[in-house]
């Protein structure tokens with residue numbers, strides 16, 4: 001049986017995202033109306049990587065809809081510790097639950113899971129790749145707080161190479177009219193080229209700068225990110241980037257009165273606590289709106305009778321993905337499936353989107 005999955009928001013038309021955002025707004029205004037919409041349903045959360053907001057907001061969302069939850073947040077306490085594959089864990093848990101939410105440190109894992117699942121799968125973050133439900137949360141926050149998803153100048157600051165939240169959000173916001181992106185990072189942490197290509201192909205503009213000070217006064221939205229220590233190959237490389245960008249009360253004086261500050265959280269030291277009391281600091285509200293976004297998503301996924309096509313490309317003889325952090329290099333039974341760039345010399349891994357020339 002085929003199921004509907006949310007692996008990448010780009011698999012859906014913008015009309016579908018808008019429908020979820022509109023539903024999220026309705027739920028925020030009148031949550032009690034939705035209190036029994038998932039009576040009798042079970043959601044499984046499989047978190048192979050730490051999480052506070054995503055895991056608990058999904059669980060809260062299902063409980064507020066009247067459903068129940070199962071799952072693990074420490075794979076060491078499950079049979080994963082005995083060597084069970086994503087394929088087998090998914091097969092079993094998806095026979096217990098109506099919807100499965102998965103987070104994993106390797107890119108492409110949610111898609112790998114969906115390939116064998118007997119229920120809908122939602123990507124709750126796959127390595128440094130994508131985080132589509134954070135994006136729905138961010139879009140809902142922008143819609144509520146800025147009243148629009150178009151014509152915005154959005155600054156993204158910090159670890160743009162490893163930040164799956166900014167990758168998903170750029171892909172999404174570039175689908176709306178007249179959005180401009182200003183990327184604020186060191187040369188080592190720049191936004192990946194494939195994301196910049198998507199932004200340009202969608203008709204949005206982008207600029208890259210080195211300092212917060214040169215961008216902050218132009219922004220409608222400042223999206224801060226954490227330098228993701230766990231994605232660096234050495235402590236020395238991380239320490240070289242740590243504390244490069246710190247938003248504090250003094251820098252906020254340079255920003256417009258109506259700029260809002262978002263952050264997917266957790267923060268480490270990139271926003272000082274003196275910003276928290278500024279009415280433009282919207283990151284705690286953003287995390288709260290995550291429950292409404294996920295309630296809307298769960299309701300939509302469980303109510304639609306659709307299926308998601310997971311693989312569209314093909315397997316090429318002897319070709320494998322070059323990304324060591326791609327799930328296809330850990331779970332070897334997975335098809336090494338690639339999309340072709342047209343002339344078949346440029347291939348794109350269907351699990352992690354890494355490109356290779358052949």
Ligand code: CP
Pocket residue numbers: 050051052053054055125134264265266
């Ligand atoms: N924003 C986010 O993904 O937070 P968690 O890692 O706490 O889930």
